[in-house]
Each structure stands twice: as structure tokens, then as C-alpha cells.
Amino acid sequence: MALDETIxxxxxLAEATRxxxxxxxxxxxxxxxxxxxxxxxxxxxxxxxxxxxxxVYQADQGGxxxxxxxxxxxxxxxxxxxxxxxxxxxxxxxxxxTADGPRPAGxxxxxxxxxxxxxxxxxxxxxxxxxxxxxxxxxxxxxGLNAKAVNITVEDFYDV
Amino acid sequence: MSDxxxxxxxISHRLIADLAARTALDTRGVLRLEPTLKGLLTHLRxxxxxxxxxxxxxxxxxxxxxxxxxxxxxxxxxQLDIATDIAFAALEVAHAVREQIARTISHTGLxxxxxxxxxxxxxxxPTAPDxxxxxxxxxxxxxx
Amino acid sequence: xxxxxxxxLKRPDDLDEATxxxxxxxxxxxxxxxxxxxxxGRLFRLAFRMLQDRGDAExxxxxxxxxxxRKLPLLIDVHAFSGWLYQMxxxxxxxxLRRRSSHAEVVQEPxxxxxxxxxxxxxxxxxxxxxxxxxxxxxxxxxTALLTLPPEQRACWLLREIHERSYAExxxxxxxxxxxxxxxLARARAQLAEKMSPWH
Numbered sequence: 001m002a003l004d005e006t007i008x009x010x011x012x013l014a015e016a017t018r019x020x021x022x023x024x025x026x027x028x029x030x031x032x033x034x035x036x037x038x039x040x041x042x043x044x045x046x047x048x049x050x051x052x053x054x055x056v057y058q059a060d061q062g063g064x065x066x067x068x069x070x071x072x073x074x075x076x077x078x079x080x081x082x083x084x085x086x087x088x089x090x091x092x093x094x095x096x097x098t099a100d101g102p103r104p105a106g107x108x109x110x111x112x113x114x115x116x117x118x119x120x121x122x123x124x125x126x127x128x129x130x131x132x133x134x135x136x137x138x139x140x141x142x143x144g145l146n147a148k149a150v151n152i153t154v155e156d157f158y159d160v
Numbered sequence: 161m162s163d164x165x166x167x168x169x170x171i172s173h174r175l176i177a178d179l180a181a182r183t184a185l186d187t188r189g190v191l192r193l194e195p196t197l198k199g200l201l202t203h204l205r206x207x208x209x210x211x212x213x214x215x216x217x218x219x220x221x222x223x224x225x226x227x228x229x230x231x232x233x234x235x236x237x238x239q240l241d242i243a244t245d246i247a248f249a250a251l252e253v254a255h256a257v258r259e260q261i262a263r264t265i266s267h268t269g270l271x272x273x274x275x276x277x278x279x280x281x282x283x284x285x286p287t288a289p290d291x292x293x294x295x296x297x298x299x300x301x302x303x304x
Numbered sequence: 305x306x307x308x309x310x311x312x313l314k315r316p317d318d319l320d321e322a323t324x325x326x327x328x329x330x331x332x333x334x335x336x337x338x339x340x341x342x343x344x345g346r347l348f349r350l351a352f353r354m355l356q357d358r359g360d361a362e363x364x365x366x367x368x369x370x371x372x373x374r375k376l377p378l379l380i381d382v383h384a385f386s387g388w389l390y391q392m393x394x395x396x397x398x399x400x401l402r403r404r405s406s407h408a409e410v411v412q413e414p415x416x417x418x419x420x421x422x423x424x425x426x427x428x429x430x431x432x433x434x435x436x437x438x439x440x441x442x443x444x445x446x447x448t449a450l451l452t453l454p455p456e457q458r459a460c461w462l463l464r465e466i467h468e469r470s471y472a473e474x475x476x477x478x479x480x481x482x483x484x485x486x487x488x489l490a491r492a493r494a495q496l497a498e499k500m501s502p503w504h
Contacts, residue, residue: 009497016442016500021466023443024349032348032362037340040369041333047373049331050280056251061262062238062275064254069331070244070282076327077246077282080314088326088382117323142282144251158320 054094056144066143068092078138084119095148111149117156128152176236177229183264184240187257189248193226194241194280235273236265243281250279322382329376340369347393353462354397368393391477394459401455449499453492461492
């Protein structure tokens with residue numbers, strides 16, 4: 001194929017490509033049926049990961065346990081209220097030595113590791129300390145556990 | 161009143177499971193019962209897991225979504241998995257549920273045994289300010 | 305409770321994608337559902353242009369998103385999420401084509417493709433009916449020509465030209481070097497340009 005034929009053809013292709021890209025993106029018929037999302041979410045709900053269950057109250061008449069994920073959610077909610085903080089992955093562990101045995105609520109220790117992103121320009125030490133206090137008080141108030149160690153790692157910045 | 165063995169036998173584990181579920185859902189701060197994976201599988205593959213459990217155990221048991229009840233010698237044990245509202249302290253909600261279920265069981269003439277509550281999720285309530293309307297919707301939602 | 309903390313709900317729309325990915329990794333269903341909504345269309349368009357079959361494309365999307373949920377905790381870099389998702393979808397498309405390859409590749413008639421083009425609007429055509437017809441004609445020509453490319457070339461071209469993925473990412477997806485990606489892309493463009501010309 002001669003060069004003088006190829007160039008206009010490629011230009012034409014580039015134009016058709018742009019059109020296809022824009023049209024497909026806006027074409028309402030080029031979306032999967034809603035049943036696809038429904039079944040994906042059904043599987044996700046059925047297989048939802050709650051993590052392990054941490055005992056928060058034990059007695060002869062039964063006990064109360066809270067899932068790691070429930071505590072994680074609590075921590076996200078707490079962090080969301082602080083400006084300039086986006087709470088990301090979170091790990092909750094029982095602190096060593098407090099595993100078993102009956103005990104009143106409010107005495108079990110847990111440790112929390114939380115990764116966060118902060119808005120650029122955030123005062124990191126101050127924000128991290130506020131967040132730590134907030135997490136400790138929320139965990140005490142909501143689930144009666146004592147967050148003995150709260151490790152916060154700033155992994156990212158986000159633009160505001 | 162709870163001393164009549166005949167009366168106790170009239171109360172099935174299924175009824176206790178139903179009562180426990182209703183009692184939990186009527187407690188402030190409870191969003192819904194949480195179906196576990198095991199519960200869902202029981203639902204999906206009708207019978208197989210349930211049948212296994214029935215042949216395995218001599219006591220009668222029933223699992224609704226999120227509630228498991230065992231009745232033996234007039235004593236009812238309950239295990240309940242719930243999701244609670246972030247606006248309430250999960251621990252207090254769980255205590256309230258335990259107390260209420262124990263009371264409800266003793267009204268049936270059975271003796272409340274171990275009542276174990278697991279808070280599997282803490283969430284924002286769906287925007288329904290009327291607490292009365294929250295109960296039936298919570299029922300529907302886990303009734304896959 | 306004694307100490308009632310104010311509780312603020314941040315909706316998924318108010319969060320950045322990396323944060324949503326991290327929360328979905330930790331099992332948050334709202335975050336995951338938001339990601340599903342954000343990506344299902346894109347993945348479907350890739351699969352549809354790869355496979356030219358709605359049902360097969362929907363299978364790929366569903367399969368990819370279920371695998372995404374299951375494997376999400378293993379994803380190390382939250383910023384790599386979209387590339388990772390495209391990789392899973394592309395590989396499923398190629399698998400689907402391989403399963404089909406015992407049969408002859410079905411190339412749809414332009415008439416069948418027309419139904420897709422008819423239902424869409426034509427941005428950039430400027431309301432000129434003659435120009436609109438020409439644009440629609442070109443698109444059909446391109447969509448049809450695309451189906452004559454070998455699957456890996458088609459994937460290369462779609463990922464780069466329609467979905468604007470980086471060369472490095474496409475190379476990782478197809479397990480080839482970036483140079484190979486560039487080579488395949490050049491061949492794909494040349495072939496498409498040539499195949500399209502009979503319509504002009």
C-alpha cells in the first residue's frame with residue numbers, strides 16, 4: 001500500500017475510533033441487564049466477610065460478640081466525621097492476654113491498625129491524634145471494648 | 161406455670177425462633193437479623209443441610225435466617241445474629257435484646273437458657289424515620 | 305449510651321475511588337456496589353466489542369465482578385484497581401473466544417450491527433443528516449472490521465483506543481512486552497484502516 005493512501009486512511013480510522021468511543025460510552029443499550037448487578041450483589045451479600053467475632057460480654061446465661069467488620073465500620077464512621085481524613089483498610093485484633101474467661105464488659109483490650117488518606121495540607125500529627133482519641137472513645141461507647149493500641153498509617157494524600 | 165412438662169412440649173423450637181426474631185426486631189437499635197452464609201445455603205439448597213442437622217441431633221432445633229434455637233428439657237437456648245443501628249451503642253442494644261428474649265421465653269413456660277448475641281454489622285438505618293415501619297421492611301430484606 | 309458521638313455518614317459519592325476500593329476490600333457492601341455501578345458499563349462495552357454477543361458479554365461482566373469481590377482482599381495497591389479489573393475482564397473475553405474457536409468465528413452482518421447504531425445518538429455529527437449517516441456508516445464499518453482482527457490484537461486495540469488504558473497496563477494484562485503491545489496496535493490500526501476502506 002502506498003504511503004499517500006495510508007495516511008488519509010489512518011486519519012479516517014482515528015476519526016471513526018473517536019466516534020465509536022463516544023457513542024458506545026453514551027449508548028444506553030450498551031449496559032448490562034440489571035440482573036447482572038443484582039446477582040453479583042447477591043453473591044457478595046451471601047459471602048460477605050465479617051471477620052472473626054470478638055467476645056465483649058460473657059456470662060453463664062450467654063454472651064455477646066461483635067464482628068471485626070462491625071468494629072471496622074464503627075471506626076470508618078468515626079473517621080468520616082473528621083475533616084481531611086479518609087479511613088481505608090482497618091484491622092482489629094484482640095490484644096494479647098485478654099482472650100478468654102468471663103469478665104464484665106469494658107475491660108477487654110483490642111488493638112486497631114488503620115490506614116488513612118489525608119487531604120493535602122492537613123496537619124498530620126494533630127489529625128492523627130484527634131482520630132486516635134475519637135476511635136478510642138467510640139469503641140468504648142459503642143461496644144464496650146478498650147482500644148489499647150491504635151496504629152494509624154497515612155498511606156496517601158487526596159486532593160480537595 | 162412453667163412446671164408443666166406437657167405445656168412445655170407444646171411450645172416448638174420453631175415458635176421460639178419466631179418469637180426471638182420478633183423480639184429482637186422490636187428492640188430499639190436492631191436493624192435486622194443477619195443471615196449467615198450457612199443460613200443462606202440452607203435456603204438455597206433446600207433441605208440438605210437441614211436434614212443433616214436433624215439426623216445428627218436429638219434435640220429439636222430450628223434456624224431461621226439469623227436465629228438458631230435449641231430446646232431440651234424445657235430449656236430454650238438461642239443464638240441470634242443481628243445488625244445494629246450506628247445511632248445506638250451496639251453493646252447496649254445486644255444486652256437489651258438478651259433481656260427481652262429471656263423475658264419472652266419465660267412467658268411461654270419454657271426456661272431461658274443460654275442466649276448468645278452476635279452483632280455482625282453496624283450500619284446507618286435506611287432513611288425511615290418511623291420505627292414502626294422499619295420492622296416489616298427489615299423482615300423482607302433478609303427474606304431472600 | 306453515655307457518650308453519644310456525632311455520627312456522620314459519608315456517601316460513596318463523597319469518597320475517592322481508592323478509599324472505596326479499600327473499604328470494599330474490608331467487606332463493605334455499599335462501597336463494593338458503588339464500584340460495580342461505576343465499572344459494569346465499561347466492562348460490558350469491552351466485552352461486547354470483543355465478543356459481539358450480549359449474553360456472552362454479560363457473562364463476562366458478572367464473572368469478572370464476582371471474581372473481583374472474592375479476590376479483592378488480595379489486591380495490594382488500591383490505585384491498581386481499575387487495571388486489575390480490566391485485566392480480569394480481558395482474560396475472560398479471551399477465554400470465551402478460545403472456547404468458541406472450535407467453531408468458525410461468527411462475523412455479524414452489518415445489518416445486525418445497525419440495530420446498535422440506530423439506538424445511539426451521534427455526537428459530533430452536528431445535526432446534518434447526510435453527515436450523520438456517514439458517521440454511522442463509518443462506525444459500523446469499524447465495528448465490523450474489528451471482528452476480523454485476531455482476539456489478542458482486538459483486545460490490544462480496544463483497551464488502548466476505546467478504553468484508553470496505558471501501554472504498560474495492557475502489556476501486563478496480555479503478559480507481553482510493551483513493545484509487543486505497540487507492534488500489535490500498529491498492525492491492528494493498519495488492518496482496520498484497510499478493512500474499512502471498501503465502505504468508502
